[in-house]
Amino acid sequence: MKKIIVLTGAGVSAESGIKTFRDAGGLWEGHDVMEVASPEGWYNNAALVLDFYNQRRKQLLEVKPNRAHELLAELEENYHVEIITQNVDDLHERSGSSNVLHLHGELLKVRSTSHENLVYDWTKDLNFGDTCENGSQLRPHIVWFGEAVPLLDQAIEITKNADILLIIGTSMQVYPAASLIHYIKSHTPVYFIDPKPNISKSSYNNLNVISEKASVGVEKFLKLLDELQ
Ligand SMILES: NC(=O)c1ccc[n+]([C@@H]2O[C@H](COP(=O)([O-])OP(=O)(O)OC[C@H]3O[C@@H](n4cnc5c(N)ncnc54)[C@H](O)[C@@H]3O)[C@@H](O)[C@H]2O)c1
Helix, strand or coil: CCEEEEEECHHHHHHHCCCCCHHHCCEECCEEHHHHCCHHHHHHCHHHHHHHHHHHHHHHHHCCCCHHHHHHHHHHHCCEEEEEECCCCCHHHHCCCCCEEECCEEEEEEEECCCCCCEEECCCCCCCCCECCCCCEEEEEECCCCCCCCCHHHHHHHHHCCCEEEEECCCCCCCCHHHHHHHCCCCCCEEEECCCCCCCHHHCCCEEEECCCHHHHHHHHHHHHHHHC
16 A cells, blocks of 8 residues: 655644644744743743633533544545644544554643653543642643654655645744655655645646645545546
């Protein structure tokens, strides 16, 4: 089976009702990202950060995967599909995708502030006083701006093996995620789906830009795949 590696960003979940942040002028649900998604933000106002992720977690439990997530799950019938997502939602898993790597963490997990390997599933609110088994405060299991990306090496290895790279709904502004495209082999075709694609065509040998929202773009991508066979 051919390997399709899919790199997704906030745009793939936009049609489910979860806002991206570049579309809202660099704000994430009304907040400066550094306030709610950085170690400094946590240090300055942990109550705001806890509340922000509690709201995101509640919202996530109310929304559903959209057609783009579903089509990506169906793609596994004919291809080996691995998804590397920058998203902290679980909409790829809920639609049935089996190989999903969360580069920037997961909303439905929390971890210890003193032992980062102590990670727990979490669907309710996270509050002051919620602690790990060693008694340290728990924090959202999210990779904040300025923090290391522990799964980056794994994501690079997955990307290197792509027969086709499909990128959906990302502004390609958040590093190191945006640098993954540089690890494909020189002849590997790249398909880029985004209504406002931020990628330079001249930089890649085999780049196909589909300027559509995710659901329409993935349908078009599937038709192109059929034509290639
Ligand atoms: N759903 C989530 O988990 C979520 C939501 C917002 C932000 N974030 C976090 O913020 C960071 C944002 O970086 P990013 O590049 O993923 O997002 P971004 O907000 O920087 O860019 C979003 C991209 O999605 C595109 N887009 C908007 N509507 C779309 C649609 N219907 N279909 C396809 N594309 C659409 C935009 O044109 C833009 O290029 C990530 O690290 C992520 O962890 C996550």
